[in-house]
Amino acid sequence: QKEVEQNSGPLSVPEGAIASLNCTYSDRGSQSFFWYRQYSGKSPELIMSIYSNGDKEDGRFTAQLNKASQYVSLLIRDSQPSDSATYLCAAIDGGTSYGKLTFGQGTILTVHP
Amino acid sequence: DTEVTQTPKHLVMGMTNKKSLKCEQHMGHRAMYWYKQKAKKPPELMFVYSYEKLSINESVPSRFSPECPNSSLLNLHLHALQPEDSALYLCASSQDRRAKNIQYFGAGTRLSVL
Numbered sequence: 001q002k003e004v005e006q007n008s009g010p011l012s013v014p015e016g017a018i019a020s021l022n023c024t025y026s027d028r029g030s031q032s033f034f035w036y037r038q039y040s041g042k043s044p045e046l047i048m049s050i051y052s053n054g055d056k057e058d059g060r061f062t063a064q065l066n067k068a069s070q071y072v073s074l075l076i077r078d079s080q081p082s083d084s085a086t087y088l089c090a091a092i093d094g095g096t097s098y099g100k101l102t103f104g105q106g107t108i109l110t111v112h113p
Numbered sequence: 114d115t116e117v118t119q120t121p122k123h124l125v126m127g128m129t130n131k132k133s134l135k136c137e138q139h140m141g142h143r144a145m146y147w148y149k150q151k152a153k154k155p156p157e158l159m160f161v162y163s164y165e166k167l168s169i170n171e172s173v174p175s176r177f178s179p180e181c182p183n184s185s186l187l188n189l190h191l192h193a194l195q196p197e198d199s200a201l202y203l204c205a206s207s208q209d210r211r212a213k214n215i216q217y218f219g220a221g222t223r224l225s226v227l
Contacts, residue, residue, distance in 0.1 A: 032213050043203055043218040044156065051213055088155055099144055099210035100169060103155035 002027040006089050006104035015113050019076040023089030023104055026070070030091040033065060035074045038086045038106070047087070048074060079111040116140075117219035119204050125225045128194060134222045136187040136204030142217075144210045145187040147179060148203040150221075156203055162187060163210045194226045 007022040021035075032051050036044035048063040050056045050072065056063045062075040072091075076083055089104040118137045126132050136145065144163050148156035161169035162181040176198075178190040187204055201221045207214040 034215065036218075043201075043221045046215055046217065049213075049215055099146070099161045099163065099207070100158050100171075101146075101156075101216060103157075106155055 002030075002091075002093060002102055004089055004091050004102050004104040006087075006107050008107075010108035010110060012110045012112060013079050015079060015081060015111055017079050017111075019079045019083065019109055019111070021074040021076075021087050021089070021107050021109070023072040023074075024070055025072070025091045025102075027091070027093050027102075028067075028070065029093045030070075032092045033063075033072045034090045034092075034101070035061075035063060035072075036088040036090060036103075037083075038088060040085075044088055076109075079109075081111050081113055084110050117204055117206050117217055119202075119219035119222050121222060122220065123223050123225075125227060126191065126194065127227050128196075130194075131190070131192045133191065134189040134202055134204075134224075136189075136206075136219055137185055138206040138217075139185055140206065140217075141184075142206035142208055143184060144207045144214070145181065146205040146207075146216060147187070147189055148205065148218075150201040150203055152200075160189075161210065168210065191224075194224075196226050199224055199226045 003026040035047045038044045050063040050065045060077045064073045086106040090101045147159040150156040160179045165181045180188040203221045204219045205216040207216045
């Protein structure tokens with residue numbers, strides 16, 4: 001069974017700090033990786049997508065992908081209280097299940113003032 | 114514009130009722146999805162439609178019946194649901210089913226089955 005696992009939370013960081021979220025995946029055929037943010041009672045909102053090994057930066061967010069280690073991470077710099085949410089790591093494989101997003105269990109992030 | 118619109122936002126139904134959830138997008142996307150999310154769990158895929166044809170059914174019970182009348186609209190027909198079917202139902206769409214395409218989620222319908 002194809003799995004996506006995230007580092008256990010909850011994660012609590014002070015305002016202005018760097019929050020580091022990690023994710024591993026079991027399917028070597030996975031091609032695309034996404035980080036979604038979900039506020040309580042709301043739907044998932046895309047934060048980052050990454051498809052190639054290396055880093056991808058967008059504002060305060062940096063996603064890192066290492067396909068050899070089957071590892072994806074998300075760094076949030078200068079964390080703000082508004083970043084407090086559940087962060088979902090997701091992967092899509094390139095096999096017969098095109099279009100199927102497999103999510104990790106999520107990491108709850110709290111940024112305290 | 115990456116808007117996926119779901120109606121209704123909330124739905125309460127009895128176990129003998131028949132109801133429908135509606136999802137609409139006007140981004141020209143050709144793949145649409147239904148996910149179910151229970152409290153404190155990640156979304157779980159139910160169905161995938163690609164070019165208005167059902168391409169993935171994740172062994173969902175027949176009391177859930179999807180329908181894709183056209184490329185912009187996706188329905189989920191509900192009949193004889195159980196209390197354990199209470200959840201947030203999320204619709205998503207993407208350009209097509211290819212792996213690099215981002216799935217955009219609607220706000221969801223929160224369903225309570227009494």
